[in-house]
Amino acid sequence: MTTPAPSRPALAIAAALAWSAVQAAQPSAVGNAGPAAAAAQTGDAGMPQSVKKLDAINVIAARLDQARNQLSPSAGSSSYTFGPQAISQLPQGASTPVNQILLQAPGVVQDSYGDVRVRGDHGNLQYRINGVLIPESISGFGQTLDPRMINSLRLLTGALPAQYGLRTAGVVDVTTRSGEKLGNGGSVGLTTGSHATLDPTLSDWGRAGRWSWFASGSFSRNDLGIENPTPTRHAIHDRTDQVHGFGTLSYVLDDEARISLMAGLANNRFQVPDNPDQSPAFALAGAPAGFNSAQLDERQRERTRFAVLSLQGKLGGTRYQVALGQRYSQVNFQPDNVGDLIFNGVASTVGRSNRASTLQADFTMPLGDTHTLRYGAYASYERAAQDNTSLVFPVDANGAQTSDVPLSIADNNRLQARALSTYLQDEWTPTERLAVNYGLRYDQIGGYLDASQLSPRLGAVYNLSDAWTLHAGYARYFTPPATELIAATDIALFQGTSNALPTPANTSVRAARSNYYDAGVQWQVSPALTLGLDTYYAQSHNLLDEGQFGSALIFSDFNYRYGRNHGIEFSATYATGPWSAYFNLSGNTAKGKQVATGQYNFDAAELAYIASHWIDLDHAQRLSSSGGLSLRLDERTRIGADYLYGTGLHAGFANTLNLPAYFQLNLNVSHRFGFGALGAVKTRFTVLNALDRSYALRDGTGIGVGAPQYAPRRGYYLSVEKDF
Numbered sequence: 001m002t003t004p005a006p007s008r009p010a011l012a013i014a015a016a017l018a019w020s021a022v023q024a025a026q027p028s029a030v031g032n033a034g035p036a037a038a039a040a041q042t043g044d045a046g047m048p049q050s051v052k053k054l055d056a057i058n059v060i061a062a063r064l065d066q067a068r069n070q071l072s073p074s075a076g077s078s079s080y081t082f083g084p085q086a087i088s089q090l091p092q093g094a095s096t097p098v099n100q101i102l103l104q105a106p107g108v109v110q111d112s113y114g115d116v117r118v119r120g121d122h123g124n125l126q127y128r129i130n131g132v133l134i135p136e137s138i139s140g141f142g143q144t145l146d147p148r149m150i151n152s153l154r155l156l157t158g159a160l161p162a163q164y165g166l167r168t169a170g171v172v173d174v175t176t177r178s179g180e181k182l183g184n185g186g187s188v189g190l191t192t193g194s195h196a197t198l199d200p201t202l203s204d205w206g207r208a209g210r211w212s213w214f215a216s217g218s219f220s221r222n223d224l225g226i227e228n229p230t231p232t233r234h235a236i237h238d239r240t241d242q243v244h245g246f247g248t249l250s251y252v253l254d255d256e257a258r259i260s261l262m263a264g265l266a267n268n269r270f271q272v273p274d275n276p277d278q279s280p281a282f283a284l285a286g287a288p289a290g291f292n293s294a295q296l297d298e299r300q301r302e303r304t305r306f307a308v309l310s311l312q313g314k315l316g317g318t319r320y321q322v323a324l325g326q327r328y329s330q331v332n333f334q335p336d337n338v339g340d341l342i343f344n345g346v347a348s349t350v351g352r353s354n355r356a357s358t359l360q361a362d363f364t365m366p367l368g369d370t371h372t373l374r375y376g377a378y379a380s381y382e383r384a385a386q387d388n389t390s391l392v393f394p395v396d397a398n399g400a401q402t403s404d405v406p407l408s409i410a411d412n413n414r415l416q417a418r419a420l421s422t423y424l425q426d427e428w429t430p431t432e433r434l435a436v437n438y439g440l441r442y443d444q445i446g447g448y449l450d451a452s453q454l455s456p457r458l459g460a461v462y463n464l465s466d467a468w469t470l471h472a473g474y475a476r477y478f479t480p481p482a483t484e485l486i487a488a489t490d491i492a493l494f495q496g497t498s499n500a501l502p503t504p505a506n507t508s509v510r511a512a513r514s515n516y517y518d519a520g521v522q523w524q525v526s527p528a529l530t531l532g533l534d535t536y537y538a539q540s541h542n543l544l545d546e547g548q549f550g551s552a553l554i555f556s557d558f559n560y561r562y563g564r565n566h567g568i569e570f571s572a573t574y575a576t577g578p579w580s581a582y583f584n585l586s587g588n589t590a591k592g593k594q595v596a597t598g599q600y601n602f603d604a605a606e607l608a609y610i611a612s613h614w615i616d617l618d619h620a621q622r623l624s625s626s627g628g629l630s631l632r633l634d635e636r637t638r639i640g641a642d643y644l645y646g647t648g649l650h651a652g653f654a655n656t657l658n659l660p661a662y663f664q665l666n667l668n669v670s671h672r673f674g675f676g677a678l679g680a681v682k683t684r685f686t687v688l689n690a691l692d693r694s695y696a697l698r699d700g701t702g703i704g705v706g707a708p709q710y711a712p713r714r715g716y717y718l719s720v721e722k723d724f
Contacts, residue, residue, distance in 0.1 A: 076437055076459015076473030078158040078520060078534050080105040080571070084151055089580065089630040089640055091668040091686045095191060095199070095719060098145050098153070102172065103644060104628065105155045106534070106569040106584035109621045110644065112227050112697045112709035113553060114143050119157055119536065120565045120590030120620045121169035122546045123555070124479060128173045129262065131321060132308060133378065135356040136167070137266075137329035138484045138554065139302040144266040146244040148203060148216045151177045158518035158536060159473025162423040162439030162457040163362070163374060168477045168516075176248060176262075179205040179212040186724050193686075193717030195224040195234075201721075215247035225268075226553070227709035229275040231694040236294050238273040242266070257313030265305050272298035272553070275707060282345045282393055282498060285404040287338055296339040300553055303330045318365040327356045329484060333552035341391055341406055345498030350552040351387040354484035356380055372427040374439075377420070382447075382483045384415040392497040401498065409497070413488040417447040419480070425457065433463040443478045448486060451511045453478035472519040479512040479544055487549075487556035491600050503607060505599040509557045514540035520569075528576035537566040543592050545617060547704015549601045555704070558598030560610075565590040578632035583625075590620035601704070609654045616655045618702040622647045636672040641665065651702040662695035664688075664711065684719040688712065 082101055090096045090104065099116045102108050109117045118125060127134050127145075137144050156164070156171040164171050184206035191199040203216040225240025243266070250260040278293035308325030333350040340347035362376035391406040425439025437459045444452040459473035486509055494500050520534030543563025546555040567588035574581045591614040595607055602610070609615075628642030643666070648659030670684040692714035700708040 074156050074161065076158070076461060076471055076518070077156050077160050078471075078518065078569075079154060079156050081154040082152060087150065087153070089628070089638070091640065091642060091666040091688065092717075093668075093670065093684055093719070094148055094150075095189075095201075097143070097147055098150075098172070098174075099143070101147075101150075101153055102155060104582070104584070104626050104642065106532075106571045106626075107157060107567065107586045107588070107624070108155070108626075109588075109619070109624050109646060109649075110697065111619055111649065117619045117621075118155070118170040119567060120588045120617065122544070122617065122619045123482065123485075124167050124169035124544065126164065126167035126171045128171060130176055131173070131362070132310060132323045132325070133358070133360055134306055134308075134325070135327050135358065135380065135382070136482060136484070137302075137304040137327065138331045138352055138354060139268070139304070139329070143242075143268065143302070144244075144264075144304045145174070146216055146218060146246045146264065146266075148201060148218065149174075149176050149214065149246040149264075151175045151181075158520075158534070159457065159459055159475040159516055161374075161437050161459060162425040162441040162455070163376065165378075165421055165423070165441050165443055165455070165478065166419065166480065168475070168479060176246075177205065177214050177216075178248070178250075179207045179214050180250070182214070183207065187721055188724070189719060189721035191717055191719040194715035195222045195712070196239075197222040197715075197717060210252040212250045213248060215245075217243075217245040219243055224712055225270045226273055227697060227711065229273055229700075229707045229709060231696070231710050233713045235273040236276065237271045237297065240268065240270045242268040253313070256315070257311065260310050260312070261307070262310075263305075263307040266303065268302045270300045270302070270553075272296075272300060278343050280342045282342055282401055283404045284338060284341045284406070287342055291339060291342050293339065293343055296336045296343075298336050298340070299334045301330075301332045301334075304328070318363055320361070320363045322361045323359070325358045325360075327358075329354050331552070331554055333554070337391060341393070345401075346390055346392050347406075348388055348390040348499075348550060348552065350550065350554065352385070352484065352554060354382055354384040356382045356483075367426075370429050373425075374427070375422075375424045377422045379421075380417075380419045382415075382417040382419075384417070384483050384486070386411075386413040386415070386488060388412065390494075390499055392494065392499045394496060395498050395500070399498075399500070407497065409493050409499075411490050411493055415448045415483060415486060415488060417449070417480075417483040418445065420444050434460065435462075436460045443480075445480045445511065448483065448488075449480065449508065449511065451478075451480065453511075453513060467524045469522045469524075470520070471522075473517075475516045475518075477512075477514045477516055477538075479514070481509040481511065481544060481557040485546060485555050485557045487598070489600070501600040502603040503600055505607075507597040507599065509544075509597045510542045510559050512540055512542045512544040512559065512563075514538050514543075514563070528574055530573050532569075532571040534569045534571075535567070537564075539564055542596055545592065545619075545704070547598075547601065547618075548706040549704060550706075553706070556598065556601075558601065558704075559596040560592030561594035561596040563590070563592045564614075579630070581627070581629045583627040586624045587622065588620055588624070589622070590617040591615060592617055606654050606703070613654070615703075616650045618650045618655045618705060621649055622658075637670070639667075639669045641667050648696075649698065649702070651699050651705070653701075655702050657701070659696055659699060662693065662711070663691070664693060664695075665690045678722075680723070682719075682721045682723075684721075686717045686719070688715045688717070690714060 099114050107119045152175045154173040182205045186204040189201040199220040201218040205214040220242040228235035246264040248262045252258045274294045274296045276294035306327040310323035312321045330353040335347040337347045358380045360378045364374045388411045394402045421443045423441040428436045441455045455476040457475045461471045516538045518536045522532045540563035543560040569586045572583045593614045625645040630640035632638045644664045647661045651657045667690045668686040673681045698709045
C-alpha cells in the first residue's frame with residue numbers, strides 16, 4: 001500500500017525554506033522539526049484529548065512528542081510558559097514578536113533594538129526549538145524567529161540542570177505548530193496601521209499518512225524599524241523591510257522513530273534613523289556647506305539562515321534525539337561617508353558573518369522506579385569573519401585634525417571556535433512529593449580561546465502539600481564569549497587618527513565562570529489563583545558584558561573581573577470563566593568591578609573609576625513589572641490589556657545615573673466574524689502605548705551605549721486573518 005505524500009504547495013514551501021537555508025546563502029543551526037506537546041501555564045502538559053481521534057500514525061507521533069518532553073527536565077529551575085491561549089490573548093496575538101512575549105515573564109527587561117535582558121544579564125540567552133539548541137545569530141533571535149510558527153514558548157531561568165549550558169541567563173524553549181495537531185489547512189493574514197505598517201502573512205500545514213508539515217512566511221514593512229533617537233512621533237529615515245520564513249517537514253519511520261527537517265530564514269533591511277541638529281566636529285574636503293545631520297543615510301542589513309535534520313525515537317528503554325544542523329548569520333553596516341566623517345570623524349563599513357555547524361544528542365533512560373538517567377553531548381564548530389574598512393582623518397598628538405582628506409584603513413579578521421559539551425544527570429524521586437535532579441556537565445572550548453570547566457548542578461522540588469511547592473537549586477556556570485560578537489580590533493592601526501581608541505590597553509575576551517543559587521515557592525491559592533516567589537544570587541569571575549562601541553548596530557564582548565547579581569521575583573496568575581489575568585514584579589541589582597578585557601573601549605577616567613568601584617551594569621533595572629487582563633465577552637469577542645513598567649536602565653559616566661521610570665499600556669479587542677460561505681474571519685484591533693507616553697530606553701550615555709533610543713509612540717493596528 002502506498003503512503004500518500006503531502007500536498008505539493010506545502011512541500012514546495014518547506015523545501016524552498018530548507019534549500020534556501022542549507023544552500024542559498026549559508027546555512028544554520030539546529031532545531032528539530034516534529035512538534036512537542038502543548039505546554040500549560042506552569043509547565044509541560046500531556047497531549048490534548050483530540051489526539052485520541054487521530055489515526056495510528058498520528059498517535060505514534062504524539063508518543064514521540066511526549067518523549068521529547070522527557071528529554072527536557074527543569075527540576076529546581078524556574079519556569080514560565082506561554083501556551084497557545086496565553087499567546088492569543090496578548091495584544092498582538094499570534095503575531096507578537098518573541099521579545100514581546102518574553103517581556104510578559106518576570107525578571108525580563110526591555111532594551112533597545114528589540115533586545116531583552118533576563119535577570120540582570122546582557123544577552124546570554126539560549127534558544128531551543130523543539131528541544132534542539134540553535135546558536136544565536138549576530139543580530140539576535142528576537143528579531144529572527146517568525147512568531148507565527150510558535151505553538152508555545154517556555155522561559156527557563158535560575159539554577160538549570162546539567163542538560164543546559166554555555167548560555168545560561170535563560171533558556172527560551174519554543175515548541176512549534178504542527179500539521180500533526182492542526183490537521184490540513186492554512187491561513188492568510190494582513191496587519192496594517194501606524195508608521196506605514198504593512199505585514200502580509202501566509203501559512204500552510206497538514207498531514208498525509210506518515211508525513212506532516214508546517215510552513216509560514218511573512219513580509220513586513222514600516223517606518224519605525226529601529227527606535228527613534230528623538231522623542232518625536234515620527235522618526236527620520238527609519239524604514240525597514242523584513243522577510244521571515246519557517247518550515248518543518250516530518251516523516252514517521254516506524255512505531256519508535258521519526259526523522260524531521262526544519263529550516264528558517266530572516267532577511268531584514270534597516271535605515272538607521274537620523275538625529276537632527278547635530279554640530280559638525282570635523283572638516284571634510286569637498287563636503288557641502290551646512291550638511292544637515294537629518295540627511296544622513298546609514299543602512300544596515302541582517303541575514304540569518306538555519307536548518308537542521310533530526311532523528312527522534314526509542315531504542316529499548318532509551319529515548320533519544322540526535323540533531324545535525326547549521327546556522328549562518330551576517331550583518332552589514334553601510335555608513336554615510338560624508339556625514340559620518342563630518343560629525344564623527346570616522347565612516348566605517350562593517351561586515352560580520354558567522355557560520356556554526358552543530359551536532360546534538362540527548363538520551364533518557366529509566367533506572368528502576370525512582371531514577372531517570374539523562375545524558376548527552378553537544379559539539380559546534382564556528383567560522384567568523386570581520387571585514388571593516390574605515391575612513392578617518394589624521395590628527396596630531398592632541399587629537400586635533402591635521403588634514404581634511406580622509407585615510408582608508410582596513411581591519412579584517414578571521415576567527416575559528418570549537419565547543420564540546422557533555423552532561424550526565426539523574427532525576428531521583430525518593431517519594432511522591434520530592435524530586436532531586438543532580439548531575440555534572442563538562443564544557444571545553446578551543447580556537448580563538450581555550451578554556452574548560454567541570455560544572456556540578458543540583459536542584460530539588462518538594463511538594464509540601466497539594467497547594468504549596470518549594471524548589472531550590474545550585475549551578476556552576478561556564479559562559480564563553482559569543483564568537484559572533486568577539487571584536488578582534490588591531491588598536492595600532494588607528495593611532496594618530498580621528499578613530500584612535502580611548503586607551504591602548506587590550507586583553508582578549510575570556511570565558512565567565514559563576515556560582516548561581518536559586519530558591520522559590522509556589523502557592524496554589526485556589527484552582528483559579530496561583531502565586532509564586534523566587535529569589536536568586538550569583539557571583540561571577542570575568543563577568544561577560546556587551547556594548548555597542550561603534551556606529552554599526554552590533555555588540556562586542558568584554559569582561560569585568562568581578563560580578564555579582566541578585567534579585568527577587570513575584571508572579572500571580574488568575575483564570576476563571578471568561579476572565580484571565582497575570583501580574584509580575586521583579587527587583588534586580590547587577591554590578592561589575594574592574595574592566596578585565598576590551599579596555600580600549602573605555603577612557604582612562606572611567607577605567608580608573610571602575611577599577612575601584614562596584615558599578616551598576618547598564619542593562620540592569622532596579623524594578624520591573626508587567627501584567628495583563630483578558631475578558632471573553634462571548635464566543636467570538638475578547639478584549640484585553642497589558643502593561644510594562646520599569647524604573648529605567650542605567651546611564652551616564654560609569655553607569656552612575658538612572659533613566660526616568662516608564663509605563664506603557666497596550667489595549668486590544670478581537671472578534672471573529674462569520675461570512676456565510678466564506679466562513680469565519682478573525683480580526684484584531686490593537687493600540688500600542690495607548691497613553692502615548694514618550695520615554696527613553698537609552699539616552700546615548702552609559703557604558704557601551706550608542707545613540708539615544710526612545711520607545712515608539714502610540715500606534716493603531718488592524719489585523720485580519722482567514723483560515724482555509
